[in-house]
Amino acid sequence: MKKALFNWVLAVAASTAFLALPITASAEDNPKEIRIGISSAGVGGKPKVGYSSVTTAHLRGVLEDEFKKDGIKVVWRLFPGAGPATNEAFSNNQVDFGWHGDLPAIIGRSTGLKHKVIFAAGRFGPLYFVVPADSQAKSLADLKGKTISTFKGTALQLQQSRLFKKYGLKESDFRVISQDQFSSRTSLSTGDIDGTITSPWTLEARGVAKRILEIRDDKTLVAPLTFWVGEEFEKKYPHIVQRVTTALIKQAHWNSLEENREAQYKLWAQSGVPYLDWKKDWEGYDLKERHSPLLDENYIASMKQSAAEAKEFKLIRKDVDVDSWLEPKYLNTALKELNLEGFWPELDAQGNRKDGKK
Template identity: 50%
Template sequence: MKKFVSLIATALIAIGLPLAAQAQENPKVVRIAFSGAGVGGKPASSGGALATAHQRGILEKEFAKDGIKVEWSFFVGAGPATNEALALKKIDFATQGDLPLVVARANGLRTRILLSGSRFNRNYVVVPTSSTIQSLEDLRGKKLTVQKGTSGQLTLNRLLEKAGLKETDLRVIDMIGDSQKAALSTGDVDAALQSSTDLVVRGLVRRIYKVEDPKLTAPSQIWVSEEFEAKYPHIVQRFVTTLVRESAWVSDEKNRDEIFRLFAKTGNPYSDYKEDYKGTELRDRFSPLLDEYYTNSLAKSIGEVKHFRFARRDAQIEGWVEPKYLQTALKELKLEGYWDEFDADGKRKKAAGK
């Protein structure tokens, strides 16, 4: 038998096919999840390269040459629903915010972080236009809605702590985005923490606080399950390289209008995105880098999840962030130095090559 295997190996090498290549198998399907959905559960998302890659069929084009199907899932239940799908082994890749990501890690769900999804996102504390609430301090004892278990809840706790408050000082009600809008419109809640400016643009609510401090927000990320990575590392590399190329496209200011029109397929209006991204560079918002700002934000989120008691166990950061796929993609695509790096405080550093 050993002699037979040796002969086969010799034959493969003779015709120019390395053994490593022969050993690589491809999956029949690549399953990708968004921790969220568009208005009314529409299968669409916004906020980064993965969203535009879905809209433009970029990953389908990449994997079609090998007959690999791409399946997309959009979870209205956001990060917690993504964690459930991962636990049931129903997804391979996903994008997620910091709170559900850390909770999953603390509960033993194994993933590898591949690249940053988006950063420096803005959130807004809004109240009905007729409300007398003027400041964060005025929220004490009021009903505020946020989708619990998401990055928004962690952002809310950071914000409240900065204002000398905590969740128990308010009546925090768990609602998805669509329900939040309805509750604000009818006056069933006094305030909400939202990323959308839709109701502001329509004059139904007004902002009392704009959250854009990089110490109060955190980057999203794109990960792969450890099981999938161990089995198909070559597919992981192709996935990352394709998304880094798409990150460059979505970071190009000349595409700003087209990007917002793609984002508007979520059901949120084009004007919402135009307003939200005003005064910010796409290249900063959509950087895929796992730089100092990213790693520091992740470490800080791990500590805050424990501090605010969102998980009973500690999450371990060792072996979690895997930058090799990103580094290979940046080199292959000649994009090293294209995105500025940011320090631990979210301040711009001089990028390599600039």
């Protein structure tokens, strides 16, 4: 009996010791490293991504240069698991900043993830609906009852819902399954699915798929991307947040210059998406509009719409208040420091320039 009692006491003591393992907090002025979560990865899981000024900064080593003199390491974590993986990493204190699509950022916020939106990091662009090469479908309506794939929990899910709505259809008209981008593209080739939203170029080059829809001019379909900072990191290192923001806004300026159009396509091709595909995707778009970091009416209205849609589709259980989520002071300071106030045009809720120019 005594032995049994001793064993239980030992067990409880060990339990207490384990649960009391302290997590030491750094009291330094600067962090040892800055960890950035990117909700995407290159072809075949390559740690290089194109599309945005933030990912261009990664490719050009912009933040590494900025923090080299302070000995602060910049860690880029590119997640093939997309937005949900960034949320998982942030939940477990694995990233300080995040580059996110609208839906995963909204879901994360609704489940209590504490971060602050500091600027927009890419918006608009084409949307393609792609079907297997031998498909008889000519329109979305022809695919009623068929299997459509999307990556649930990512921005693609809301894009798909908006697309269905645009053509008077709804999710229940189809059998919608969840696959990551790599799987859905493979499934198009094997005929496992009847359609998905994806980039068509390499699939068409292989002759395994074709576009039945290409929409380039609807600014309500593709919501802006978001760059946020964790609240804890922001409270602890506001000066670092400012430097990160300023460096990335400078990068957004570089991306927005017409003279750098070809150069950025070439950089982005390191992701494994060919140069020509970037060229085709971005042709005809105003770089200033697409790389605008402004938290303008367009950004706010778009995020509010996404939050409402996420609630409507029962993807979130709690409301998300967009206004209290924004922290524009770092962006405003960066614009001032870089003399870029007024460089990017303010856009209204529909994505039209407020200055009336086209």
